[in-house]
Structure formats: structure tokens, C-alpha cells
Amino acid sequence: MSGLLLALLTFLAFTSAAAKPNAGLKTWGRFRKLPYPGDKAFLYDTFPDDFIWAVGTAAYQVEGAFEKDGKGLSIWDTFTRGGNRMATGDVGSDSYHNSQADIRAIGQLGVSHYRFSLSWSRIFPNGTRGSHNEMGTNYYRDLIKKLKDIRVQPVVTLYHWDLPDHLQQTLGGWSNPEMVGIFKDYADFCFQTFGDDVKYWITIDNPFVVALHGYGTGVVAPGIKNDPDLPFRVGHILLKAHAAVWHLYDRLYRPRQQGQLSMALASHWIKPSRTRLESLRECQCSLDHVLGWFARPLFTDGDYPPCMKERLGSRLPSFTPEERAQVNGTADFFALSHGAALSFQLVNDSLKFGQQEELDLRMLLYWINAEYDKPPVFVVQSGWSVLGNTKTEDPKHMYYLKRFIAEALKSIIIDGVNVIGYTAWSLIDGFEWHREYGIRRGLYYVDFNTLDMKREPKTSATFYRNIIQRNGFPELPENRPAQGIFPCDFAWGVSANSIQVETTPSQFSDPSVYLWNISNNGELIRLEGITAPPLRRTTHCADYATIRQQVDEIRQVGVNHFHFSLNWSAVVPSGDVAHPNSTLLGYYRCFTRQLLQANVTPVVTLWHHTRQRSSLPPPLDTANKWLNRETPEAFADYARLCYRELGAHVKMWITLNEPNDEMVGYQEGHQMLRAHALAWHAYDREFRHSQGGKVSLNLHMDWVEPAFSFSREDVEPAKRVLDFRVGWFAEPIFGSGDYPVGMRSWLRQLNSLELPVFNEEDRQLVKGTYDFFAISHFSTELVTHAKEDSYTYRAMLEVQHMIDTTWIMSPRPVVPWGLRKALNWVREHYCDVPVYVMANGVQEDPARFKDSLRVYYLYNYINEALKGETTNTHICCGAFFILMHCSQEQHVVITALVHCVINPLAGIEVFPLGLCMA
Known part of the structure; x- marks a missing residue:
């Protein structure tokens, strides 16, 4: 047999046994x-x-x-x-x-x-x-x-x-x-x-x-x-x-x-x-x-x-x-x-x-x-x-x-x-x-x-x-899911920036007179020019359909706490607490009462900061906002009003929600700290004995990890960012009564800037004004001092922000272990202060993934919090998840999760990723 013929026969045999063309499709x-x-x-x-x-x-x-x-x-x-x-x-x-x-x-x-x-x-x-x-x-x-x-x-x-x-x-x-x-x-x-x-x-x-x-x-x-x-x-x-x-x-x-x-x-x-x-x-x-x-x-x-x-x-x-x-x-x-x-x-x-x-x-x-x-x-x-x-x-x-x-x-x-x-x-x-x-x-x-x-x-x-x-990425103990249960008094909650407010009960708001079903089509026909006499009936909480609907949705989730925010500018439109919106306060009173009747503890934020609106009453909003020296006193008066009107039903208060926004100036932040302290002292002196509640503020605390965990040169930038983001508000309240030392020295040495100074009176006013440590945590990022990308480089802090390209994105990184590290940071800096995660969640298009990312996110972030409990450090006292306009499928997911971890039945344990298994 010739060499050429042998090659051809071998070629034909090989091609007949090869993969189907376009199999990669x-x-x-x-x-x-x-x-x-x-x-x-x-x-x-x-x-x-x-x-x-x-x-x-x-x-x-x-x-x-x-x-x-x-x-x-x-x-x-x-x-x-x-x-x-x-x-x-x-x-x-x-x-x-x-x-x-x-x-x-x-x-x-x-x-x-x-x-x-x-x-x-x-x-x-x-x-x-x-x-x-x-x-x-x-x-x-x-x-x-x-x-x-x-x-x-x-x-x-x-x-x-x-x-x-x-x-x-x-x-x-x-x-x-x-x-x-x-x-x-x-x-x-x-x-x-x-x-x-x-x-x-x-x-x-x-x-x-x-x-x-x-x-x-x-x-x-x-x-x-x-x-x-x-x-x-x-x-x-x-x-x-x-x-x-x-x-x-x-x-x-x-x-x-x-x-x-x-x-x-x-x-x-x-x-x-x-x-x-x-x-x-x-x-x-x-x-x-x-x-x-x-x-x-x-x-x-x-x-x-x-x-x-x-x-x-x-x-x-x-x-x-x-x-x-x-x-x-x-x-x-x-x-x-x-x-x-x-x-x-x-x-x-x-x-x-x-x-x-x-x-x-x-x-x-x-x-x-x-x-x-x-x-x-x-x-x-x-x-x-x-x-x-x-x-x-x-x-x-x-x-x-x-x-x-x-x-x-x-x-x-x-x-x-x-x-x-x-x-x-x-x-x-x-x-x-x-x-x-x-x-x-x-x-x-x-x-x-x-x-x-x-x-x-x-x-x-x-x-x-x-x-x-x-030889790769062997699993380390900290990467393994925890198994166990949370304490019986662990607070499980959901959060909403605000609730739907309808201050006039709809069935009593229209004075018109109607004829019904005259054409056998079930329609109402309004009679022009005819109105009913004013209704002389006291409004009851049960009259508000929106309250019943919202409380029912929260109850279905299975949580025992609900966190929402008041709108200062709506409660006191004129800025004068002597003339509040009594109708709105009555609605909030009904809402919190209905929550308690559903065995859900209300957690109320007095001021919720967003970049779109200040939520300050118009007179303050147009007069230098938080830079106005009168704003902290006005906030304390507003807080007293809310304590007095709602305190019978509310036992957990947040004065300021995420004031540590990077867009907030240092002078504004100084005023916010005073406002929080005045509101805390007002509750402590005037309401705590009769109402028995707790007051703190809530800080945004996404975790910051050194890009090079094995490099001291990146550990310092990560510490610096946390000082500026979290320590900025945490240290005056939970620590020394002053801003972090590293924050002051950095601004002074490298930027010729000075932070506001606490006099002794203000230091004593602010220090210790807490009953718990509350954080909002959603994601994690990496920082390094090496400059690679001008778009994500922060010149003032001399740090480069980046992400690990192996992280799940939606659109921000999903990094469950970041929560555990954030909780550990609080414990290491402020000892055994009780910690509540007041907001935690992920952005997702439910139509695309059927809420699967949120399921993954909740299971794994909760498991990271559980790791603190299973090591007997008791870092976290509660967790709240962002409640949006959820589909029925999302309600089922959260309800099953909460039932799994806070209502364990005989023979049921919490297994990896939070799964319940008999």
C-alpha cells in the first residue's frame, strides 16, 4: 500500500469519527x-x-x-x-x-x-x-x-x-x-x-x-x-x-x-x-x-x-x-x-x-x-x-x-x-x-x-x-457555609424608603351622589349638581384601605420588623412643630398600630436622605439646609413631635438614615451629628422612661477590601476609605467623641483642609448617643493606592477603586463575605455594641432571572451574618431586606427564607446557603 493511499485512508477514518461539524453551535x-x-x-x-x-x-x-x-x-x-x-x-x-x-x-x-x-x-x-x-x-x-x-x-x-x-x-x-x-x-x-x-x-x-x-x-x-x-x-x-x-x-x-x-x-x-x-x-x-x-x-x-x-x-x-x-x-x-x-x-x-x-x-x-x-x-x-x-x-x-x-x-x-x-x-x-x-x-x-x-x-x-x-483555589474554612440558627430574639425585617400614604379614606372622601346599575351593567352614574351632606363620622384606622393592603403584604413576608421613613417636610410643612400635619401624623399612627396588631414591630426613620430631595421643611430647605445653625434644633423639635405622637407604638427609632453620603460636606456632616445627638438626648431625657424605646442613626457601610490583601501598602488605603466613609460619623458617636485621627491628619497634611472642631460641650453632646449600631450594606469594592484608571481614581484619598472581575455583578458586585467583614469591623472598633443591618438587597430584573439572583443574594448574605452567631460572637442582632414592589414569587421566596431561619421546626436545620432540610 502506497504512503499516499495510507494517508488518505487514515484521513477518511479520522473524519468519519470526528465531531459533527458546527457542534460548537x-x-x-x-x-x-x-x-x-x-x-x-x-x-x-x-x-x-x-x-x-x-x-x-x-x-x-x-x-x-x-x-x-x-x-x-x-x-x-x-x-x-x-x-x-x-x-x-x-x-x-x-x-x-x-x-x-x-x-x-x-x-x-x-x-x-x-x-x-x-x-x-x-x-x-x-x-x-x-x-x-x-x-x-x-x-x-x-x-x-x-x-x-x-x-x-x-x-x-x-x-x-x-x-x-x-x-x-x-x-x-x-x-x-x-x-x-x-x-x-x-x-x-x-x-x-x-x-x-x-x-x-x-x-x-x-x-x-x-x-x-x-x-x-x-x-x-x-x-x-x-x-x-x-x-x-x-x-x-x-x-x-x-x-x-x-x-x-x-x-x-x-x-x-x-x-x-x-x-x-x-x-x-x-x-x-x-x-x-x-x-x-x-x-x-x-x-x-x-x-x-x-x-x-x-x-x-x-x-x-x-x-x-x-x-x-x-x-x-x-x-x-x-x-x-x-x-x-x-x-x-x-x-x-x-x-x-x-x-x-x-x-x-x-x-x-x-x-x-x-x-x-x-x-x-x-x-x-x-x-x-x-x-x-x-x-x-x-x-x-x-x-x-x-x-x-x-x-x-x-x-x-x-x-x-x-x-x-x-x-x-x-x-x-x-x-x-x-x-x-x-x-x-x-x-x-x-x-x-x-x-x-x-x-x-x-x-x-x-x-x-x-x-x-x-x-x-x-x-x-x-x-x-x-494548585488552584482550595476551599478555606471561612468560605464554607455556616450551619446553625439565629437567636430567638433576632430581628427579621424588611425596609422601604417610604410607605404609601392616603390620608383621606377613599370611601368617605367623595360627597357626590350616584345611581348604580340602572342599565344593568354595574356602572355608577354621577348625578350632576347634587352632593351629600358632610359625613359626621370619626375616621378609624380600619378605614384606610392602603394601610390594610401594605400591612397585609408585610405580614405575608413573615418578618417581625418593618422599617420605613417619615417625611419631615410633609409632617411639618411650615417648619413649625406647633402646626404639624395632624392628618398625616394620624395616618402614621394608624399604620404603626396596625403593624403591632400584625405582630410586626415598626422601626421608624425620622429623616431619610436622598440625592434627589433633602426632605427638609421648605423654610430650612431654602435657608442653607443643614448648614443653617438652626437646623439641628429644628430637627430635635421635630423628633420630639414624632416621639410624642408615635412613640406609644414605635420602640425603635433611626434619627438620620445614611447621612454619611460622599456628597455631603464636612460642615453639613458636623451639623447632622449635632442634630442626631440633640434628638437622642431628647428621647433619653423626655421619653425613654415612659416609652422604653431605642434610638440611633443608620450609616451606609459597604465594605472596602484591599486589592492586595498581602500588601501593607493597600491595607492603609482601605482603612483610610473606611475612616472617611464610616468612621466620619461612627467615631464621634461610638468612639472618642471626635473624628478619626487618621481622617484629620490626612486632610491636614495632604490637602490642607481642616475638619470642623468639636468643642468640649459638643463632644459631650455627641459621644455615646446610641442604643445600637445600624448599617446599610449592599456590596463590596476593592481599593489600591496604585493609579491605573483615572475614572475610578479618587485624588483626595489617593486610592484607586476597582472590582474583582470574578464577582457576580447586578450591576454592583455581589460579595456576601463583605457583610461579615463589615460586622467584624464594627465589633473590633466599638466592642459589643448591638448591630442591626437596616438595609440589604440587590438590584435585579425579575422578568429575566425570575428573582433567582435575589434568592442567591439573601441566602448567602444571611449565611455570612450567621457565621458570627455560630462562632459565639453575636455580632448581628437583626437584618432588614429592601422591600420593593414584589411579585408574589418574591414574597414566597422571602417568606420561605424567613420561616426557615427564624421558625425552625423539630428536625429542621439551616444548611449551606440557608436551605431548609428535614
Whole structure:
């Protein structure tokens, strides 16, 4: 049997057993059906024991020494000297002279593999064997030996974009079919020379960029952009060159060297702009034009995707049956590159076909698994970029690394994809191709202005090392759900900014006279000009239909507390408490009484701040608002009125709700503190003995976490933000009677600002004016002192605000453990003060997810509060959830939750995520 016939028969057998064409089309539907938000939650688990942890570089980006020791010019040496380009890789990171420093960095990371590329023109200066440069070859021999000495396996790329310039000038580079034989001969030399120590080979890195942007758009070397069909001819030759090298290795070297070989393919991810089959097909076609262009010939049938053939027609070269057999199956694993530059910046809009680009490594891995019949996938390049002026603190890079690694873990554990390794890109900062030195992608910082090019580990390097040491994200005790029950007197409540007020009972408000049903249609017909005499009937609480309706809704939820706010400007429109709105006060009196009759304790806020309205009576609102020296006294008088009128039914008062808004000035805040203190003392002296209630204020307290938990330099900014946000009001009341020391010193030293001063009288007035500590908590954010994004940088506090990209968003981050840390902060600063979470909830579109996010949010946030109880610290005394216009389904969810945790029956326990199980 001839070799050609055998190849054809093998090809036919392989294609008949391969995955069904376009099998990846099911990916979007599959992920759309996964449970939300549970599937988006962070997965704590570890990678397989034999998982490959790697880091990588490319020769032109880091080696430098572009003319040293006999090296020939590459197309990048020529390209960077033309046009409007401002920088070159002549020196780069100077790895040629600093290989020992690179080895030291690799050893510090603890990786098992190091991916690097050979500079073709350093080994063969003119691209052919006849120009062999022994010094260049020795450089790579020495590098491989040093890697083996520290037990790191090399992953070697034969071609990473830096073609010998001589081949470009004399042959036209990859546009010439002669390159197939030349590349094969170069590979043959490399296999002979280095192959005994190399078990993973990459023939060509990202042929999509080489073909389209090297020979089409001209964005990268060699910068050709005259022929729109040339990229497809170049891609054709690249595939043939790869296949020739694979067969060479398979025939001559694999039996002895036992290595594996592939081509590194890069891709974006894309989602349909509309949930229609046509949009899904356009997404599939977009991936086919970028990834499938090279992957389908290698992994499926040796030919291009039908979508490309249909749309490009004769512009796309065709394979003969023999060539298809030669190309198909020439990859031992799927080598995937994924990240900022390769996956996004270098994918033209024309290749998205009207669909939306998205960053989702997990879905891409699943698509590859389905489309190409479950190949082992080695992520050979993955990472993100930061600005060129970033030094050793790169939080954005670190959190994108976390995201990509977490998605790879889910791909293995949940989706069953055979991901065998992950390569963080890159080891050190270097020349970033068309972006030159405008961005950095290294785990190690390189100062390009110094002679020794010292490598300094960035925070992303520390993070990656920790991940490798733990082999992923093992579950820690604090990540495990708590099991147990809350104390019997725990306050369960819901909150509403305001209640619906209808001060005139509707059935007694209309004096008109009607005729009913005279046409047997059940309609009322008003008699013009006739009115009934005034009704001389005392209004009763039972007359208000709106009260009955609202109280019934609250009762159905199953809570034992309800928190709502009064409207100061409506209760005392004139500002004079001698002339209040008695009707409105009567309505509030009826409302609180009806709550008590339904076994629901009312919790009433006197003043609720919003950015849309001040809620101050008009005379104060137009007279400097809280800056008016009379406002605190007026507020105390208003508080006395409310205590007197409603105190018989209200035993829990909030004076000011979330006064610590960042839009509030320090002078305003000072006045608010005095107003709260006067209102508290008024209750304490005049009403507490007879009414027995409690009074405090409620502070907004989203948690602030250091972006680098292992860096002292970020712990201080997080503390600073909490001082300014929470300590601003908390410390004068619950602590020293003055503003936080750090807050005063920061403003004085860095901003030449002074906080208002408490005289001794005011200090004694404000300090200790609390009966409990009340907070509103919804989310968590990260802060760092490293400036990366001017939009989220706060110059006054010198902090950068950011989020962990693995967090669930809606639209703010859902971070349950932030509540526990907030509660711990209160306990650590103010000892055993009782704490109530007065507002907690999440924004969601219930029509989209059927309230599933709110269910997840409540279960997990409550579980974090429960952790304080199960450790016997008794941090939290109550929790209130935002009550909006809930659907019946939402009522059922909250009711079931509250019944589960506050009314445990015999044989029922609270299990992880708050689930009740018999």
C-alpha cells in the first residue's frame, strides 16, 4: 500500500469519527440554560495533580541583542525602523544578557514549564541552515540547561512572528510556498539540537495575526497591506508549513524524543446580539474566521470552515484531497492563546458580523471542546495588559489572571473540558509589538531605563505563585457555609424608603351622589349638581384601605420588623412643630398600630436622605439646609413631635438614615451629628422612661477590601476609605467623641483642609448617643493606592477603586463575605455594641432571572451574618431586606427564607446557603 493511499485512508477514518461539524453551535444555548447566578459563583476547588503551570515570553519582545554574536536581522528589526514607529526591541528586556535573572524569576514563581520562542535569525541569520550561528544555538542550549537545572520543562516555539528579514526580502516571506521547505529544514535542525530536552513544541504562534495583520492590515511586521487576498494565501502556506513540520517530527523524532507538537491558535469570544438562530450562526462564523480558519483544517477535516468558503469564495485557496490528508490531524493538543491584545485588539469589527465581543475563556474552552471533538487543551498564552507607567503593583492584571484561571478551573470541574495547562503571559515586561512600550504584560517589572534591567516581582507574580502553590483555589474554612440558627430574639425585617400614604379614606372622601346599575351593567352614574351632606363620622384606622393592603403584604413576608421613613417636610410643612400635619401624623399612627396588631414591630426613620430631595421643611430647605445653625434644633423639635405622637407604638427609632453620603460636606456632616445627638438626648431625657424605646442613626457601610490583601501598602488605603466613609460619623458617636485621627491628619497634611472642631460641650453632646449600631450594606469594592484608571481614581484619598472581575455583578458586585467583614469591623472598633443591618438587597430584573439572583443574594448574605452567631460572637442582632414592589414569587421566596431561619421546626436545620432540610 502506497504512503499516499495510507494517508488518505487514515484521513477518511479520522473524519468519519470526528465531531459533527458546527457542534460548537450548542455552546450559547447550553450556557444560557445554566442556573443563574449559581453558575456564576466563584468555584473553590483545585486543579488535577498533573496540571501544567507555565509562564512564557517571546524572543523579540525580551531578548534584545539584535545584532549581537552573529544574529541576523528579523522582520521586526526592519519594521520598527520604518513609518511612524517610535521604539524598537533592539534591547527589549535584554534577556540575552540576563538569562540568569529570568531563571531566578521563573524559579520564584514555582512553575513547572516555561514557554519561550527561538529567534530564527539568531540561529540561522539569513534563515537557512547554511548560515548557522553556533553562538545563537549555544544561547538556547544554555537556557534549556538552566531550566532543567531548576526542574522546569521548556515549551519551545519555533516561530513567534520574527521571520529572518533575508527571507522576507528575497522570497516575500510567508507569501512564498518555498517557505514550507525552508521552515521544515529550520525545524529539523531545532529537533536535532534541542529535542531530547523538549517535550512540548509550538510550530507557529498565532497564524491569524501573522497572516491577517502581517500581510493584510500591516499592523505588525512585515507590515504589508496592499493585497486583500494575500492573508488567505499566507494562511494557506502557514498551515502547510506546520503540517510538514508535524509529519517530520512524527516520523523521525517522536519515537525517540516522545514529545508533542501543535500550532498556537488565538481567538476572541463572541455572544449573539439577539437570541435568534441567525445570530448564533453569525457568532459561529465569527469564530470560524478567526480560530476555525486554522483549527478546522488541523482538528476536523483538513479543510476550511464552510462559512469562510461561502463568504470568501475564490479568495480562499483550496486544498487538494492529498493536502487535506496531509494537514488534518497534525496537532497533538490544542494550543490556545487568549488575552487582551490577541483576543480583542487584533480582531477587526468586520469579523464580528454584527455580534458582541465578550471576554469569556470558559465558553471558548467549551466551544473548542464541542467543535473539535474533545482535544486536550493547553492554554499557552493568557493574561492582560496594564499601562506602560505601571510599576510593581498591577491589580488589573492580577484580577484578570484570577478570572482566567478560575474560568479554566470551572471548565475542567463543571464542563468536563480536558484543560491540561495554563500559561501566564508574560514572565517579564518587554516590547509589546505594535503597542511598543505603551503597555506592560509582565509578572515581573523591568525598568527599561537602567543598565541592569533588574526584574522586580509585581503583585500579579505573588498572586500567581500563591495559586501554583495551592494548585488552584482550595476551599478555606471561612468560605464554607455556616450551619446553625439565629437567636430567638433576632430581628427579621424588611425596609422601604417610604410607605404609601392616603390620608383621606377613599370611601368617605367623595360627597357626590350616584345611581348604580340602572342599565344593568354595574356602572355608577354621577348625578350632576347634587352632593351629600358632610359625613359626621370619626375616621378609624380600619378605614384606610392602603394601610390594610401594605400591612397585609408585610405580614405575608413573615418578618417581625418593618422599617420605613417619615417625611419631615410633609409632617411639618411650615417648619413649625406647633402646626404639624395632624392628618398625616394620624395616618402614621394608624399604620404603626396596625403593624403591632400584625405582630410586626415598626422601626421608624425620622429623616431619610436622598440625592434627589433633602426632605427638609421648605423654610430650612431654602435657608442653607443643614448648614443653617438652626437646623439641628429644628430637627430635635421635630423628633420630639414624632416621639410624642408615635412613640406609644414605635420602640425603635433611626434619627438620620445614611447621612454619611460622599456628597455631603464636612460642615453639613458636623451639623447632622449635632442634630442626631440633640434628638437622642431628647428621647433619653423626655421619653425613654415612659416609652422604653431605642434610638440611633443608620450609616451606609459597604465594605472596602484591599486589592492586595498581602500588601501593607493597600491595607492603609482601605482603612483610610473606611475612616472617611464610616468612621466620619461612627467615631464621634461610638468612639472618642471626635473624628478619626487618621481622617484629620490626612486632610491636614495632604490637602490642607481642616475638619470642623468639636468643642468640649459638643463632644459631650455627641459621644455615646446610641442604643445600637445600624448599617446599610449592599456590596463590596476593592481599593489600591496604585493609579491605573483615572475614572475610578479618587485624588483626595489617593486610592484607586476597582472590582474583582470574578464577582457576580447586578450591576454592583455581589460579595456576601463583605457583610461579615463589615460586622467584624464594627465589633473590633466599638466592642459589643448591638448591630442591626437596616438595609440589604440587590438590584435585579425579575422578568429575566425570575428573582433567582435575589434568592442567591439573601441566602448567602444571611449565611455570612450567621457565621458570627455560630462562632459565639453575636455580632448581628437583626437584618432588614429592601422591600420593593414584589411579585408574589418574591414574597414566597422571602417568606420561605424567613420561616426557615427564624421558625425552625423539630428536625429542621439551616444548611449551606440557608436551605431548609428535614
